Amino acid sequence: MQEKEMKYYSLIDKVYSEKNLLKAYHRVNSNRGAPGIDGVTVKSFGEKLLEEIERLSEEVKSGEYMPMPLRRVEIPKGNGETRQLGIPAVRDRVVQQSLKEVLEPIFEERFHPSSYGYRKGRNAWQAVEKAKAFASKYGLCNVVELDLSKCFDTLDHEKIIDSVAERVSDGKILKLIRAMLKSGVMEDGVWKATETGSPQGGVISPLLANIYLDEFDQKMKARGIRIVRYADDILIFSKTQEEAREFLAIAINILEIDMKLKVNRNKTRITTLEEGFHFLGFEIVNINRKCEKTSIGNVEKHQRFL
DNA sequence: TCGGACGCCAC
RNA sequence: GUUGUGGCGUCCGA
Ligand SMILES: Nc1ncnc2c1ncn2[C@H]1C[C@H](O)[C@@H](COP(=O)(O)OP(=O)(O)OP(=O)(O)O)O1
Ligand SMILES: [Mg+2]
Numbered sequence: 278m279q280e281k282e283m284k285y286y287s288l289i290d291k292v293y294s295e296k297n298l299l300k301a302y303h304r305v306n307s308n309r310g311a312p313g314i315d316g317v318t319v320k321s322f323g324e325k326l327l328e329e330i331e332r333l334s335e336e337v338k339s340g341e342y343m344p345m346p347l348r349r350v351e352i353p354k355g356n357g358e359t360r361q362l363g364i365p366a367v368r369d370r371v372v373q374q375s376l377k378e379v380l381e382p383i384f385e386e387r388f389h390p391s392s393y394g395y396r397k398g399r400n401a402w403q404a405v406e407k408a409k410a411f412a413s414k415y416g417l418c419n420v421v422e423l424d425l426s427k428c429f430d431t432l433d434h435e436k437i438i439d440s441v442a443e444r445v446s447d448g449k450i451l452k453l454i455r456a457m458l459k460s461g462v463m464e465d466g467v468w469k470a471t472e473t474g475s476p477q478g479g480v481i482s483p484l485l486a487n488i489y490l491d492e493f494d495q496k497m498k499a500r501g502i503r504i505v506r507y508a509d510d511i512l513i514f515s516k517t518q519e520e521a522r523e524f525l526a527i528a529i530n531i532l533e534i535d536m537k538l539k540v541n542r543n544k545t546r547i548t549t550l551e552e553g554f555h556f557l558g559f560e561i562v563n564i565n566r567k568c569e570k571t572s573i574g575n576v577e578k579h580q581r582f583l
Numbered sequence: 584t585c586g587g588a589c590g591c592c593a594c
Numbered sequence: 595g596u597u598g599u600g601g602c603g604u605c606c607g608a
Binding site: 308310311313347348350351352360362363364365370373377393394395396397398399400401402403476477478479480481482483484486487508 | 595596597598599600601602
Binding site for chain 1: 586
């Protein structure tokens with residue numbers, strides 16, 4: 278009966294409780310986001326709020342709830358590429374929000390201390406501070422910068438379910454997540470299956486990504502390798518360049534073989550504190566150009582103060 | 584402490 | 595037109 282073996286069995290009732298669905302709606306409302314495939318705006322959903330919430334609650338409770346297909350929107354990504362958003366209908370964002378509120382506290386307590394992305398009370402600046410501490414205080418001045426290709430889009434559906442199932446036994450929850458992942462997407466008026474990935478635009482996608490990538494965090498930790506992770510942006514710290522090459526090979530093996538992900542080789546490189554490394558829009562570089570010294574300057578990319 | 588509006592940043 | 599999570603800031607309201 279150890280706490281670490283605790284699993285959660287009945288959670289679906291919290292997801293479909295009208296109280297939580299109502300709170301979820303208010304959260305969706307505060308985002309002021311655009312409608313999904315059905316064209317129903319947050320505002321018009323809110324006009325028949327109690328009726329809609331009651332319907333959703335019944336559907337989720339009975340298991341007949343089916344998420345609508347995603348609406349596909351392409352937005353430019355800084356570097357000239359495009360990002361494919363998958364926008365769920367408002368009603369589906371409400372259900373996802375409610376589900377997220379239930380799942381988050383369960384997984385949050387076990388996440389790796391050096392995981393910073395998408396987590397309550399954590400920000401990019403703290404991640405950078407941790408990175409500076411690893412590189413300077415612990416003398417781990419050889420740094421691997423690593424990024425994943427199309428991170429959300431490449432998450433394996435079965436592995437997502439399995440990683441959630443490690444802590445959640447409620448089959449209705451797992452079935453609900455599966456339905457969300459398999460909702461498909463409308464492209465040029467034609468339904469297309471979603472065979473991999475969690476939608477960029479889905480409410481629970483960031484949480485699912487963290488649950489999924491926690492396997493990486495824990496496997497690196499088990500080998501005593503220091504990392505800092507912000508979503509799919511990863512730093513790995515080591516004492517020597519040789520070790521950095523070894524750790525990178527280990528990381529690639531975990532990510533690509535065990536976890537079916539793709540390391541973005543263009544955004545992956547081995548560097549040092551003296552040369553400086555890039556992370557979350559910062560450049561972190563040792564002013565003294567000596568690994569042992571602790572004074573580190575970081576040049577801000579953006580002038581955002583005042 | 585929480586909530587609303589707007590803005591910026593990371594992913 | 596553009597979604598989501600998290601953070602920060604300015605203003606306003608209990
Ligand atoms: N504007 C956004 N809306 C929703 N999700 C986002 C947004 N920006 C980033 N994300 C999520 C989804 C991405 O898969 C994940 C990692 O971001 P990022 O590395 O910039 O893109 P990517 O991993 O999808 O493509 P790339 O192959 O270019 O790295 O963060
Ligand atoms: Mg990426």
